[in-house]
Amino acid sequence: DTAVSQTPKYLVTQMGNDKSIKCEQNLGHDTMYWYKQDSKKFLKIMFSYNNKELIINETVPNRFSPKSPDKAHLNLHINSLELGDSAVYFCASSLGLAGGQETQYFGPGTRLLVL
Amino acid sequence: AQKVTQAQTEISVVEKEDVTLDCVYETRDTTYYLFWYKQPPSGELVFLIRRNSFDEQNEISGRYSWNFQKSTSSFNFTITASQVVDSAVYFCALSAATDSWGKFQFGAGTQVVVTP
Numbered sequence: 001d002t003a004v005s006q007t008p009k010y011l012v013t014q015m016g017n018d019k020s021i022k023c024e025q026n027l028g029h030d031t032m033y034w035y036k037q038d039s040k041k042f043l044k045i046m047f048s049y050n051n052k053e054l055i056i057n058e059t060v061p062n063r064f065s066p067k068s069p070d071k072a073h074l075n076l077h078i079n080s081l082e083l084g085d086s087a088v089y090f091c092a093s094s095l096g097l098a099g100g101q102e103t104q105y106f107g108p109g110t111r112l113l114v115l
Numbered sequence: 116a117q118k119v120t121q122a123q124t125e126i127s128v129v130e131k132e133d134v135t136l137d138c139v140y141e142t143r144d145t146t147y148y149l150f151w152y153k154q155p156p157s158g159e160l161v162f163l164i165r166r167n168s169f170d171e172q173n174e175i176s177g178r179y180s181w182n183f184q185k186s187t188s189s190f191n192f193t194i195t196a197s198q199v200v201d202s203a204v205y206f207c208a209l210s211a212a213t214d215s216w217g218k219f220q221f222g223a224g225t226q227v228v229v230t231p
Contacts, residue, residue: 031217041154041204043221056218090160097217101148101167101210104219106160 003027004107006091011112013081021076021110023091030096031055032074033104034066037088049074050097081114088112117142119209121222128197128229136192136225138207144168146212149183149190150219155203163205166190197229 004025013019025032033056034046048056049068063079074091088109094102118141128134140149151163164174166183174181178195194201207222 033217041224043206043219043224045218048217088158092160094217101165101212102217103150103162103165104217105162106152108159111158 004091004093004105006089006107006110008110009108011110012115013113014115015081015083017081018077018079019081019112020078021089021091021112023074023076023107025072025091025093025105025107027093027095027105029093029105030071031094031102032068032071033092033094034074034076035090035092035106037090037109039087043090047074047076055097078112081112083114086112086114117144117147117209117211117220119207119220119222121205121207121225123225124223125226125228128227130198130229130231131196134194134197134201134227134229136194136205136207136227138190138192138222140188140190140207140209142209142211144211144213148210148212150208150210151181151190151192152206152208153203154206154224155200160206163192194227197227199229199231202227202229 007022031050033048046060047066052068065077068074090109091107092104094104120139147168149166153161180193182191204224206224208219
């Protein structure tokens with residue numbers, strides 16, 4: 001059984017388009033995250049939600065908007081896509097926040113290419 | 116601010132050699148957590164280990180071992196008798212108890228290439 005799943009796995013689109021990436025976890029976790037991995041493999045957190053409440057909102061352009069309909073789902077919507085948005089986007093989840101001690105489990109990643 | 120440094124960009128070894136990956140961290144917190152993740156060529160991120168700042172015991176899991184030394188702010192990872200399947204990018208990460216609630220600071224990663 002897949003613990004953290006993301007769709008789609010690959011996304012190729014034109015500049016200026018709007019796209020969404022979906023994430024679901026079946027681990028019963030309360031906290032979910034979005035990370036961006038750039039072409040040099042550097043991983044940086046973008047957002048986190050705990051029980052549908054936004055907790056972390058890093059310096060990410062307003063074109064990126066996360067939405068958490070319930071604690072098992074965290075979607076990422078990107079407006080007006082730019083070339084620089086090309087990256088791998090990872091969703092992750094953890095049991096809770098608990099002062100930073102919780103292990104984060106990652107989805108398989110979504111490879112976004114903006115042409 | 117938290118910082119993780121993985122100074123080794125790439126390490127190449129021949130199968131059965133041992134390989135040690137360095138991880139040096141910076142934090143002002145006294146309570147913090149360190150993690151290692153593996154990213155194989157298929158791209159997923161696989162959790163390997165978590166350590167808290169109060170537990171300096173070294174850990175061994177099969178061919179993997181970890182050496183945590185607070186005195187040098189290091190949490191190094193050794194793969195013994197490497198195999199081709201160990202080829203991957205390995206990330207060290209830090210989470211501090213007082214920093215934004217689960218905000219992992221990742222190192223830049225070390226690419227390990229194991230050739231037969």
